Each structure stands twice: as C-alpha cells, then as structure tokens.
Ligand SMILES: Nc1ncnc2c1ncn2[C@@H]1O[C@H](COP(=O)(O)OP(=O)(O)OP(=O)(O)O)[C@@H](O)[C@H]1O
C-alpha cells in the first residue's frame with residue numbers, strides 16, 4: 348500500500364520562470380492521476396520533482412509516511428517512463444528489462460521469474476534477444492514500460508509515453524496501458540497534453556495551466572462541469588463554443604434571442620454582470636426545424652467538415668448591428684440540411700456559464 352502526497356510544491360527558476368506554483372496532490376493505491384495541460388504549463392517539471400530529478404524550491408513529497416524530498420532518485424522506489432524510451436542501445440531487450448534488478452542484486456531465479464511475468468504480460472517473449480534498434484516505436488515503448496513494471500515500484504511516473512507513436516499505434520498502446528495499470532495497484536502519475544489519453548486512462552485528472560491546478564476531478568466531472576473557462580476550452584474536441592454575451596436583466600443576449608441566466612445568478616440581481624461567457628459543446632447544439640418554437644438562434648452555415656459518423660457545422664450568428672458570432676454544431680453525418688440558414692436550439696441543461704472577468708464557473 349502506498350500513497351503519494353505532494354504538498355505545496357513549488358519550482359522557481361527565476362522571478363519570471365515559476366513553472367510549478369504551490370501544487371498539492373494526493374494519489375492513492377489504484378489511482379491513476381493525469382497531469383493534463385498545454386506545452387510549458389509545468390507538467391514535466393512537476394513529475395521530475397516527484398522522481399527526484401529536480402529539487403523543488405519549496406514543498407515536500409511523501410510516499411506513505413516517508414518524506415522522500417531529500418532522497419536521490421534511486422532511493423525513492425519510483426519507476427519513471429519517458430517519452431524518449433531511454434533504453435540502453437547496446438543491450439538486448441532481456442538485459443534492458445532486467446538491468447535494474449541485477450543492479451539491486453536480486454537472486455537470478457527471481458530476476459528470471461519477473462522477466463518471464465512481465466514479458467508475457469506485454470507480449471515481448473519473441474523480442475527478448477533483439478537490440479532496441481531492431482524494434483518498432485511501439486515495441487520500444489513496451490520495453491520501456493516492462494522495465495518500469497519489472498521493478499514493482501511503489502509509484503509509477505510516466506511522461507508523455509505515447510507521444511512518439513503514430514496515431515494508430517498510440518490508440519493501441521493506450522488500450523494496453525489501461526489494461527496493464529488496471530491490474531496493478533501502485534499509484535500512477537501520468538503526464539500528457541493529449542486529452543483523450545487523460546480522459547480514457549485516468550481515475551483523476553489535474554488540469555494544469557501556468558503552473559497551477561485549474562481543476563482536479565474525475566474525467567467525467569472535468570468534461571461535464573469544467574471549473575473555469577480555461578478547462579472548458581482545453582478539454583473536449585471539437586472545442587466547446589465560448590461566447591461572450593451582454594446581459595440584460597435576467598437574460599444573456601444572443602443576437603435577437605434572449606437566453607435566461609441560470610437560477611443562482613438570476614436570483615441575485617445585484618450580482619448580474621454586464622457580460623457573461625456562455626459555453627456549449629458542439630455536440631449539445633441541436634439543429635431544429637426553421638419555424639420551431641424551440642429555436643433560440645439562427646445561423647448561416649458557412650462550413651461543413653465531414654468527420655465520418657458526424658459532421659461539424661460552422662455557423663455565423665448575427666449579433667448586434669455589425670457583429671457576428673461563430674458557433675459550431677456537431678450533428679449526425681446524415682442529418683439533412685435543406686438550406687444554409689439553420690435554426691438552433693441550445694438546451695438549457697447543457698449550458699455552461701462563466702464569469703467574463705475571472706473565467707470562473709457560475710451556477
Ligand atoms: N532549467 C530551466 N530553467 C528555466 N526555465 C525552465 C527550465 N526548465 C523548464 N523551464 C520552464 O518551465 C516551464 C515548464 O516546463 P515543463 O517542461 O515542465 O513544461 P511541460 O508542461 O512539460 O511542457 P511540454 O508539454 O512541452 O513538455 C517552461 O516555460 C520551461 O521553459
């Protein structure tokens with residue numbers, strides 16, 4: 348049983364470069380936490396501090412009741428998998444996988460037993476005598492994983508392990524990863540900027556931006572109740588529509604249409620802001636009959652992108668005298684569109700509201 352605790356971790360390179368700002372996280376046994384965020388937000392710095400490859404400026408790292416902050420990487424009992432695989436090029440697969448066990452002077456019979464277990468689990472039996480240069484990218488990544496698993500560490504750390512693979516292989520190895528980590532219990536911290544990986548693999552996702560945690564929650568919560576405008580726009584593909592609208596009384600104005608503000612905002616008139624950000628995912632925008640009384644907006648469709656099972660419509664909506672807003676709608680690929688003038692319904696239970704100043708979720 349291990350619990351990884353990161354307590355108020357900070358990394359400051361200079362007053363202008365503070366990639367990690369007071370982050371606290373807990374990852375328990377059987378939990379798979381993903382650090383998700385755009386390039387440069389501090390994901391690798393965070394992971395490297397946990398691994399001991401980088402000293403934090405402030406904060407502590409605990410494994411169970413052991414403060415590992417002062418320990419060298421080799422003394423932390425954590426295994427890290429890098430994007431670059433970092434295999435020994437002169438050693439065959441067998442030697443690559445067992446190197447760390449031999450270093451720890453494990454009895455030969457134990458080394459062989461663990462090697463057999465892990466190579467069977469990862470389908471590496473027929474590759475054990477090959478050198479890394481004789482393997483494909485996916486096979487190399489599996490060897491890198493095997494090398495981490497064979498150590499049976501207390502904590503697994505993975506930094507973008509799939510990003511060197513092509514799209515098809517990434518999908519396949521992602522599914523393999525899920526199965527492998529579901530079968531073992533040590534806490535996993537996984538770094539990626541790929542939201543599909545984060546959503547499919549994790550039990551918890553921490554969305555990072557500019558060195559701070561924007562939201563820490565289960566993947567479905569992140570998707571269905573994003574805590575702020577950044578998370579709303581970062582998670583989900585195609586991206587959530589985010590429209591800045593003027594407020595009038597208890598309504599937000601979308602062109603000629605008025606959309607009721609949600610209860611908690613409407614209830615306190617003095618708190619109604621001048622502008623508000625309305626979010627709706629493209630798959631939640633419904634196309635309705637032109638005269639339908641459900642229509643709450645009307646748009647001119649200027650682009651149709653065919654995505655296979657669905658098509659993505661880009662619609663231009665009149666808004667004010669000169670302004671137009673763009674809204675995207677994801678509809679079934681075979682939905683008939685008799686005209687490029689399209690009526691839309693925005694279901695009230697699918698709307699997200701954000702403060703236009705702070706970006707925080709409202710309601
Ligand atoms: N040694 C260093 N000195 C100064 N700044 C650094 C140093 N290492 C990293 N940084 C800065 O810290 C920030 C975070 O870097 P980090 O590698 O953690 O980002 P990341 O989220 O892993 O990005 P990516 O997705 O591109 O890998 C970046 O702005 C980077 O330029």
Ligand SMILES: [Mg+2]
Pocket residue numbers: 390391392
């Ligand atoms: Mg990185």
